[in-house]
Amino acid sequence: MSTLHRSEKSQTTSNRKGLHPRNLHKQGYDFPTLVKSYPPLAPYVNTNAHGNLSIEFADPLAVKALNAALLKQHYGIADWDIPEGALCPPIPGRADYIHYVAELLGFGKRKITMLDIGTGANGIYPLLACRIYGWQCVGSDINTQSLENVASIIANNPSLKDRFKLRTQHDKNHIFDGIIQAGEFFDVSVCNPPFHASQDDALKGSQRKLNNLSRNRGEQKNTSSMLNFGGLEAELWCNGGERLFLKKLIKESQMFWAQCRWFTSLVSKNENVKPAKKLISKLGAVDIREIEMTQGNKITRILAWTFISDPETDLGPPKS
Template identity: 30%
Template sequence: MKNKKRRREQPRPTIHPRNKYSENPPDFALLASLYPSFSPFVFYGRDGRPRIDWTDFGATRELTRVLLLHDHGLDWWIPDGQLCPTVPNRSNYIHWIEDLLSSEIIPKINNNADNIRGFDIGTGANCIYPLLGASLLGWAFVGSDVTDVALEWAERNVKTNPKISDLIEIRKVDTCMDAVLGEDSSEDLLCNGSKTNPSNGLGRESAPISSYTRDDAVEENSYSGPPILFGVVRDGETFDFCMCNPPFFESMEEAGLNPKTSCGGTSQEMVCPGGEKAFITRIIEDSVRLKQSFRWYTSMVGRKSNLKSLIAKLREVGVTIVKTTEFVQGQTCRWGIAWSFVPPARKIVSPYLAEKSNLSFMLEGLQRQFGAIHVLQSIESFFREAGASCKLNVHSFSVDAFYFEQITASNDHVKGILRNKVALLEESVGGDCEEEPPSCSDTMPCPSDDLSFCIIVFQQIPGTLLVKGSLQRKDGLLSGAFPSIFQRLEEVLKQKFCREKASVAIS
């Protein structure tokens, strides 16, 4: 019998570590004892564990109500049929945005770090993101929506929580097409002449608009509803981020394919022609027009298969950085995508690093098919693309193996290396992707002299490599550039070979 190779299982993402429920999931028995209204929905399985019927909208709504009250001090309710959010999953999204903002990859819009302002696209009757963001972190929010029911109940949920009500503004989306297109728009697209499907309240207008020009051809399944960001964000407004739980489905029939849960949801909340892909594509198109009005644009994604095309769209419109993550709650997985047009913060080399002539970093979690020689080949390509000369040497021993490369770079080569962009996207999008092209002039002076250094790759245990860099001339005029070059090389190699590790930084 042939021995079958055991496939290496990838570690599954977990709930965000700062999520209130990461170490202490909801205790149904305790909640039932404290809140009599929740008790009728709790039953005990054969294993003696308390459970609820996730297909019962009443049970899921009451669970959300008592969790918001018990753990967050929030009074909350929604009418029958409206989308009922799960608190742990929505908290994951809030904490991911917190990570993005605190990472300082993108510079702050204002100098007051405590004055964070977000925009919740389609806040819904539940208004969950503004309520959680304001109560957990003190963030200010604008929550937008289009239907009267959503606006009425969102306002109620804000006003019944006076401690945070001043932080949240609920804004009605103007569904008039001329509000977006301008006064010179053609008559057939004016508000009075537009044909709206009343059963599809996110304004499924019969005449779609392009975010670039009104005369552009509209692709099949492109978004054709009311404004999302452009036309809703006011002139001169700036936000630290936007967030969105988009309509995931193309029809209510598709939305009802999962019989294991009942979170409710109207057609306006659940359905969009073209599904989430069309909706998020419109957010991307709006972001092209609004550019740096937002520090970060973000959205939840329901299907991992849509990430690749969405990231390709972001590459097409020229964003400066993209981040992705996975949200996990029980058996439910969602993904997050974030992008920005703000130039990334430049990484200034500290005086301590500038004095060091020997640097190193670890490459951990390499895929099985990659070894030291593959890494060294990538190192060689990295430097040769900038025109630097490379000389490859290989030495193998019985226990260890090490490979080294001698690199010589001129002033112009150093500039090219430091401007060499990390690939914005990889074919696989399971982890974070980013693009941060620093310029030589922003990090150090570039005098005229050759820079010579050696890169050594040690392979000692499977899946882990040690990369060392050694400066050959410590007194050279370009020696100060060495730490930045080595730091840049580390970013490139980790992006290419250590995808799982790279995704830990912001998850």
């Protein structure tokens, strides 16, 4: 097996001007069209201080309505909903992850299979992957109530039934074990790790975001108990936060090196990238990529690694 490493000079792909060129949302939101497609969005749409139509992004109900409208208008997904308090993901950023993963895999070469670790109650990555690229997807989660909600979304969209399957992780100490089955192969795994170490940290982080939103609008709001975009336990926080979760994810990925071509994960905190890449290299990955995504003023990264030089022919064990 090749010992080529790219960790020291990681390939960084970025669209400096913002969202990925193929992202349907790179020109912003057409609110009149969205309201026409999804009327429940209408009460949340108002003219902002700049004279443009917008919503209050600090209001989780407004964000949820916008998501439902975007998914219906652009991706043909009807009746998308999440339980109160569940993570409500911004669609443009989630679509970017799927577009960059598609570039990593190459376009149209063969049928692609994707595993989503911690799909949550929203199921957003498989939903987008199924609709944008027609991939076959499996979503896993430890929370059965979250999976039940995603199952209802799939049931409301029959065309997803044969493309999007769900699996329960019964052991909180495992990630891939108990999910990837014997003889099974995935082209890619995706993951949006919980990045806080506790509920208190999650609340503080959300409060900072909401206070920034309020300051930008010249407003004063009590945001002390609000979670921006929602988020349940295991969606936003875990013991050790993002760094420890990534460590577990990377270590366990080596156990399933021959059953997944590319392992990937979002990395929210830049200081977690270097130790993660160091561990990946130590475990014998033959290719490591750092893919930068820019969304407004926010920069996030996809970390991708593989233990397989040639997924069709190279089945030698990874270097220990």
